[in-house]
Amino acid sequence: MREGSLEAPTRHPLDWQNPDFTDPEKLDAELRRVFDICHGCRRCFNLCDSFPRLFDLVDASPTGELDEVKSADFKPVVDACTLCDMCYMTKCPYVPPHEFNLDFPHLMLRYRMAERQAGTSGVGFAARQLTETDRNGKLAGIVAPIANWASKTDNTLTRPLLEKATGIDRAADLPKFHGRTFVSRAKGEVPAVNAEAPAFGRKAALYATCFVNYNNPDIGAAARAVLARNGVATEVVYPGCCGMPQLEQGDIARVADKARKVAAAMKPWIDQGHDIVALTPSCALMLKFEWPLILPGDADVRRLADATFDITEYVVDIARKEGIAPGMQALPGGVALHLACHARAQNMGAKGAEMLRLMPGAAVSVIERCSGHGGSWGVMKGNFETALKVGKPAARQAAKSGKQFLASECPLAGTHLKQGIERLEGDVPEIELVAHPILLMARAYGLA
The missing domain is CATH 1.10.506 (GTPase Activation - p120GAP; domain 1)
Incomplete structure (x- = not known):
């Protein structure tokens, strides 16, 4: 054997x-x-x-x-x-x-x-409600300033109450909400497509993802701007969450329902010749790998999987096939790039690092250790300290990199690593957290 x-x-x-x-x-x-x-x-x-x-x-x-x-x-x-x-x-x-x-x-x-x-999972009502990202994002967006104030870790009034009600550790940094979603921003902010770019003629439908849509629209705006500079016409599409939060809790039937819904909504865009580009790695993993394993006989799901790219993968694909558009300036200080686990699980190579190295003079150090965050798992009381322990080697590696920027393809992982760095013993260097490497590329182009 x-x-x-x-x-x-x-x-x-x-x-x-x-x-x-x-x-x-x-x-x-x-x-x-x-x-x-x-x-x-x-x-x-x-x-x-x-x-x-x-x-x-x-x-x-x-x-x-x-x-x-x-x-x-x-x-x-x-x-x-x-x-x-x-x-x-x-x-x-x-x-x-x-x-x-x-x-x-x-x-x-x-x-x-x-x-x-x-009925023995121990997942309570509050924990199940945390997985309803679309509903939560819409409601929190209406009162974004209040929601963001209440979720601040130094808010000693609300965070203990939030911990008691939801089980979220009071010390865990949480994503902020935006009153204006990426989908709504995209309707009024259409970047001009560079007709002189080598990749002119490509079309992409950006799958917004719940995180980018409700929590960090700047990631989506940066992706759209970079693609436009490279000649790619984009549309922003968001039929609903990919179901990763439900998958974590074992609700496979709910994930299957989401897969059918999103795949059916994306089918017309694929028919029209659009590539599908997911803006966070967990969602790309769901569309490309998990959904086809849950619904192996669904033709729409299979077709969507074949048409889907992670955003970093897509930019590198452009660079390899048509060539990257000129005009980027060097960013001083270098980047410590954390390769998100769900990016690595896509079996596509270190595309985040490849993308950043397209920038002139880019000094990129790669961190291939888990951040410890694990989606919603790492923010829960009883898990948060363990998550920091698991992520400590990656946090230490980032701190010792000597780079000015810390970026991760997973924005939640990046925030978690930053908290881990802040807890390291001794003198901790200043390092600027950037939610996603596509933001750095947009900055190099002068677009953000």
Whole structure:
């Protein structure tokens, strides 16, 4: 039998509509099979907190083996998984096509779906409401100044109340809301397309994503401006959230509904020759990889996956095929770029770094360690300090880089890393947080 595999990892569709998927006995048998292999390997000990929790359970058992670990004790292992996919994509030697057929993140997802069906997940009403990003974004946008004031970490009046009501740690930085969404901004701010650019003639529909739409429209504006400078005509489209927040809680049926809705809405744009460009890596991952595994027989979902690019991937594609438009100026000080886990999980290479290196004289240092944030997981009380611990090596690497800017393709990861840097011992250098590398490219073009 082989020890690991040298072949590229492949992923099987999620058989989530099969009753066996959530059958307690079959699920427990698969958990024990996988956990026993993980215990014997232990290559993922430093990726996230799931694996240390698993290995501690085994080591504390009377035999030092999995057979003496109670199934009821598996839950903390599952709860610590952030679905970052780094074990699957970068560490595990036993993923398909290896005969061991390990897919740790999707097994954790299976467990959460089973919990949800049984009503034992422990995910309360408040935690479920936090996943309603479209509703929350619209409501908070109406009262954005008040919402942003209430969410400030130094607000000793509201943050303890918010912690008690929602379970969000009072020390965790939270995204700000904008009263004017990216979609509404896009209607009145259409950048002029550079007809002299090598890529003139390309068309792209920008999938706004809930974060860019409600929390940071500047990312979308920068992407649109950079693409226009490179000759790409853009439209901004946002049928709804990709469902990543629901996926984290095991609500696969809800994700499938969102996938059908968004894929149907994007179909006319694909028919008209538009590329689909997602503005944050988690959403790109959903459109390109997770949705086709959840709905493998849906032609619209498959077509959307084939047409979708991450924004950094798309800019690099332009540079490789047509050439990048001139006019960028060097940005002094250099960039420490965190490669977001969900960008790495797209199996496209370090496109964020490749994009930044298109800028003249760009000094880019790459951070390939997890930030520890893990979507909504890292802001919750009980998880926040663990998230900072997981992200400490990346925060330390950013602080020691000597760069002026810190950027991440995942804006939440960037904010979390900045908090981690602020907690480092000793003299901590000043480093400017930039929400997304596309903002730096827009700045180099003089567009932001």
